[in-house]
Amino acid sequence: MDGSQDRADLSLYSRLSEDIHKTAGIEDNARSNLGDAAKRQQAQSFVPKYVGDAVVEGYDGGSVYGSKVKNKVFSLDNPPKESSAETKEKQKKRKRNNKSKALTAKEKRTLGVYDIPVNARKYTLFQPLHDLWKGYIDELYGSSSPTNFSQKLLKADFHGAIITVIRSKCPTYVGVSGIVAQETENVFKIITVNDALRVVPKVNSVFTVHIRNSIFTIHGNQFRYRASMRSTKKFKSRPTIDL
Amino acid sequence: MSTFFPKTAPPRASQFISQYSFHSPKQLHQRLIQNHPFNQRVQVFLPAALSEQALTTLASRLFQDAHYYHAHVPLTLFLTPTFMQHIRNGMIAISVQGTIDSKDVVCLDGKGNLILSLTKDTYEQLGLSGTPSKFHPDRQRYTVKIDMRASSMTPGKPGFERIKWCFENTLVTVFPMVLGSVDDQGISLPLSFPESARATRLSFNVQSTHLPNIIVPDTSAIRTIGKSELNWRTSVMELYEWIGMAGMQSDRIVMGNKIDPFLCVYSAPPQKTETSVASSGWLIEVSGLVPSTVISKLMDDLRSTLNTTCSEPGWANFTVWGFQDSPISWINQEHGFLLTGENYYSFFLWSNNFPCQDSENQDKGTYVMLESVGAHDTHS
Numbered sequence: 327m328d329g330s331q332d333r334a335d336l337s338l339y340s341r342l343s344e345d346i347h348k349t350a351g352i353e354d355n356a357r358s359n360l361g362d363a364a365k366r367q368q369a370q371s372f373v374p375k376y377v378g379d380a381v382v383e384g385y386d387g388g389s390v391y392g393s394k395v396k397n398k399v400f401s402l403d404n405p406p407k408e409s410s411a412e413t414k415e416k417q418k419k420r421k422r423n424n425k426s427k428a429l430t431a432k433e434k435r436t437l438g439v440y441d442i443p444v445n446a447r448k449y450t451l452f453q454p455l456h457d458l459w460k461g462y463i464d465e466l467y468g469s470s471s472p473t474n475f476s477q478k479l480l481k482a483d484f485h486g487a488i489i490t491v492i493r494s495k496c497p498t499y500v501g502v503s504g505i506v507a508q509e510t511e512n513v514f515k516i517i518t519v520n521d522a523l524r525v526v527p528k529v530n531s532v533f534t535v536h537i538r539n540s541i542f543t544i545h546g547n548q549f550r551y552r553a554s555m556r557s558t559k560k561f562k563s564r565p566t567i568d569l
Numbered sequence: 570m571s572t573f574f575p576k577t578a579p580p581r582a583s584q585f586i587s588q589y590s591f592h593s594p595k596q597l598h599q600r601l602i603q604n605h606p607f608n609q610r611v612q613v614f615l616p617a618a619l620s621e622q623a624l625t626t627l628a629s630r631l632f633q634d635a636h637y638y639h640a641h642v643p644l645t646l647f648l649t650p651t652f653m654q655h656i657r658n659g660m661i662a663i664s665v666q667g668t669i670d671s672k673d674v675v676c677l678d679g680k681g682n683l684i685l686s687l688t689k690d691t692y693e694q695l696g697l698s699g700t701p702s703k704f705h706p707d708r709q710r711y712t713v714k715i716d717m718r719a720s721s722m723t724p725g726k727p728g729f730e731r732i733k734w735c736f737e738n739t740l741v742t743v744f745p746m747v748l749g750s751v752d753d754q755g756i757s758l759p760l761s762f763p764e765s766a767r768a769t770r771l772s773f774n775v776q777s778t779h780l781p782n783i784i785v786p787d788t789s790a791i792r793t794i795g796k797s798e799l800n801w802r803t804s805v806m807e808l809y810e811w812i813g814m815a816g817m818q819s820d821r822i823v824m825g826n827k828i829d830p831f832l833c834v835y836s837a838p839p840q841k842t843e844t845s846v847a848s849s850g851w852l853i854e855v856s857g858l859v860p861s862t863v864i865s866k867l868m869d870d871l872r873s874t875l876n877t878t879c880s881e882p883g884w885a886n887f888t889v890w891g892f893q894d895s896p897i898s899w900i901n902q903e904h905g906f907l908l909t910g911e912n913y914y915s916f917f918l919w920s921n922n923f924p925c926q927d928s929e930n931q932d933k934g935t936y937v938m939l940e941s942v943g944a945h946d947t948h949s
Contacts, residue, residue, distance in 0.1 A: 493694045500696030500739065569693055 349379075442507055442515065447523045452486070452505040459486030463537055472540050479535075479542055480549075481557045484509050489516065489544070493532040495569050502526055511552045530569050580907060580944030586805050588794055591872070591918075591934030598938065599865065601914055604900040606679045607663050607892045608859040613871060614815055614886040616785045617849045627853070627867075627874050632773045635757045637749035637858040639665075640768035644675065644736040644744070647683060647717070648729075655750055655760060656681055656717045661860055664744040669894040670710075670906045670945075675744055676896050679861070681718030685740075686896035687711050696735045704905040704945045712896065712903065747771075747858045755866040773857040780850045782824045786811055786838035788884045788917060792925070792935055805937060807838040809915065812886050815850065864889055868916070875920040882923040888915040898948050905945025912946060915939045 377395055378387025434440065466482055467475050490503040504518035514533070516524045528546035535542045545567050551559055589597050613627075642662070646652055652660075656677060663676040674686045685699070692699060692711040699713030721728040750758040762768035791808060794801045814822045814835070821828065821835050824847035840846065855867075868887060875883055891898055893910035904912060917937040925932075942948050 495693060497692070497696045497698045500694065501734065 440508065442517075442523060447517055448521050449505065449517055449519050452507060452517045455486040455507075456488060456505050457486075459483075463487070467538060475537075476542060479537075480561050481559070483553055483557075484514070484535075485553070487535055489514065489533045489535050491526055491531050492534050492543075493569065495530040499526055499531055509553050511555075512550055532569070582909070582911070582941070582943045583946075583949065584942075585940040585949070586802060587938050588791075589936060589938060590932045591936060592932060593934075598868070598916065598936065601899075601938065601940070602865045602868065602889075603861050605864075605889065605891060605898070605912075605914065606661050606861055606900065607676065607895045607897075608861065608864055608889050609856060609892050610890040611855040611859055611864060611867065612816055612886075612888045612890075613851075613853040613867075614812055614888075615851045615853075616883065616885075617851075627870055629775075632775050632855065635751075635755075635863065636770050636772045637747055637757065638760055638762065638768050638770055639745070639747050640762050640766040641743050642746045642748070642762075642766055643742075644683075644740060645733070646763070646766070647677070648733050648736065650724075651761070653717065653722070655758075656683075658750060658752075658758070660748060660750040660760070661858070662746050662748040663858070663892055663895055664746045665892075665894075666745055667894045668906070669896060669904070669910070673742065673744075674894060674896050675746075677717075677748075678897060678900060680900060681716060683715040683717055684896045685713040685715075687713060691740065695739050697732065702905070703903055703947060704907070749858045749860055751860045751862050753862065755860070755863045771857060773855050773859065776854045776856075778818065778852040778854070780815060780818065780852060782847045783815070783822050783850055784824055784837045784840065784845050785848045785850060787841040788919070789841075789923070791917065791937055792919065792923075804838065805917075805939070808917070809939060810835075811838055812888070812915070815852065816888075818852070859889075872918060875918065876922075883920045884923065885918055886915065887918065889913060898942055898946050902946060902948040904947075905943075907943060907945040909943045910945070911941060911943045912948070913941055915941075 373395065374388070374391045377391040381387045381390050429437065429439065463479075463482065466478055470478065484506045485508070487506050488504065489506055491499045491501065494500050502516060502518065502524050504516040504524065506514050507517050507523070508515040512528055514526050514528065516526060518524055528550050531546040533544040533546060535544065547567075547569070548561070548564055549556075587597075591598065647656065659679045659681075661677055661679040664674050666672065666674075669686060671688070673688060673691050676684050676686075678684060685695075685697075686702070687695065687699070687710070689709050689711065692713070695713070697713050697715070699711045701708045702710035702712055704710070715732060716722070722732075723729055724733075748760060750760060752758060760768075786808060788808060791801060791805050811822065814837075820826055821833060822837055824845065837845075871885055871887060875885055891904075891912040893912075894906060895904055895912075898904040898912035904910070915938070919935065921933045923933075940948070
């Protein structure tokens with residue numbers, strides 16, 4: 327009420343009409359220069375009276391005031407919503423906060439997270455990995471037949487396997503052999519016996535893996551998935567295996 | 570109903586005719602002979618005048634001790650020090666199982682190049698880089714060329730070791746081949762093969778045939794080109810047709826042959842005289858792997874024989890056929906089979922005392938040369 331003067335331009339706070347003044351018994355003292363305490367007192371004396379008047383018959387005005395109004399805060403206005411731009415910014419901030427925990431692909435690339443350092447490109451360093459892989463593939467092989475196993479092999483992990491390129495459209499890849507240090511969607515990174523890192527694309531190449539006295543041939547063209555994606559992938563038989 | 574119209578023009582075989590002289594500084598005939606490494610048949614036709622004795626001396630002089638080898642050779646053999654030396658000395662070799670358009674063919678061209686003409690499958694498994702064949706635009710065939718005379722072809726160098734690894738691991742096919750090596754004088758050099766190669770020593774098959782009672786045409790007309798080149802070409806082609814008839818000892822050129830025109834309309838090229846006169850000729854054929862040095866010697870011998878033993882003017886025809894399934898026809902000229910795979914050359918040569926019709930050009934060493942290649946050949 328006390329703000330009605332300041333916010334006269336807001337229609338929401340227009341002056342009460344004259345008859346309401348009369349019925350409510352309000353003295354028009356808005357313009358009088360009363361102190362705060364006096365104003366509060368006035369309001370406090372007004373509200374119970376107004377509630378008592380407004381209550382429908384059958385209810386006790388005093389008890390309604392005591393249970394519903396007294397010492398309660400009512401907002402006379404809907405609080406203005408935060409603007410959508412603001413919220414977006416907030417969301418963005420939140421996202422960025424989440425992302426800041428992991429690097430983006432671009433950041434990884436620039437930092438060279440997955441690069442194998444030159445001094446780590448040693449065949450002997452990767453031999454334990456190969457032994458580990460042998461144990462893993464032996465477990466996977468179990469007692470299944472080679473045909474059944476080839477289905478399992480499609481979904482197996484190749485990190486640590488010794489693979490050999492037996493056929494390629496690019497002749498220089500032919501004969502490259504070594505332990506797989508990393509497999510990505512499109513390439514195998516191989517550590518050769520000469521302690522060199524060779525990056526061999528899967529496309530247009532055919533590889534072999536030697537497992538338990540049998541040689542398995544992998545057609546790189548049909549093998550172009552990430553190791554994690556491949557494990558859940560359903561492979562289809564292709565009509566041609568020509569490069 | 571549909572009709573088949575091929576999008577591209579049909580491949581064409583080509584023939585090149587040229588008239589030249591032995592006395593020219595360019596020595597075109599020598600270049601032609603020396604650059605045609607793989608020769609499987611040589612045919613010499615001589616009209617009557619020569620005595621039989623002269624002929625036998627001509628043939629036997631060159632081929633009495635000449636030989637070549639047939640062996641089953643793995644490619645690693647060429648990397649052994651002895652064979653590297655043979656290759657440096659100009660050994661020629663070609664695999665003879667045939668079908669260049671659908672199988673792997675290897676050859677040594679005598680200039681130290683090992684040429685592998687490979688199918689796509691073999692090439693992808695081999696591991697040596699090459700170039701796609703010119704005649705198979707869909708990249709179904711590749712040619713790998715290795716210069717065995719290069720300084721990098723020394724044991725221990727990475728290039729050599731890579732080639733060796735490839736021949737030991739990826740291309741282990743054993744090729745049936747014919748191999749021959751001659752020195753500068755055309756004398757065959759002995760080659761020694763390991764037991765596993767099942768090598769056999771072969772000698773040239775020399776055959777001389779007497780053709781009696783045939784109509785021998787007049788060849789003086791083609792010595793000079795004259796005013797109309799087209800006429801000259803036509804008469805050269807007629808003469809070559811006749812030589813072909815003689816080569817297969819056809820009845821159509823025998824004197825007094827009466828054939829129903831419904832069956833054959835062939836008529837021999839004109840003779841000097843109005844009425845046809847019967848004479849005789851000799852046909853000498855040599856087959857085997859004839860090195861180009863030998864051919865060149867044979868050519869020189871034939872020329873001297875023509876000039877010394879003939880009292881009256883004489884002429885000769887000298888034709889050499891290459892292997893149909895060789896990866897190259899002439900040096901550095903890729904070759905394929907397609908329909909015939911022919912690659913041959915032929916000379917018409919005359920004795921020095923042969924009368925010149927052209928008063929301006931009194932060159933005694935004139936010859937007419939024909940080169941013929943099939944559609945799949947880059948020689949031109």
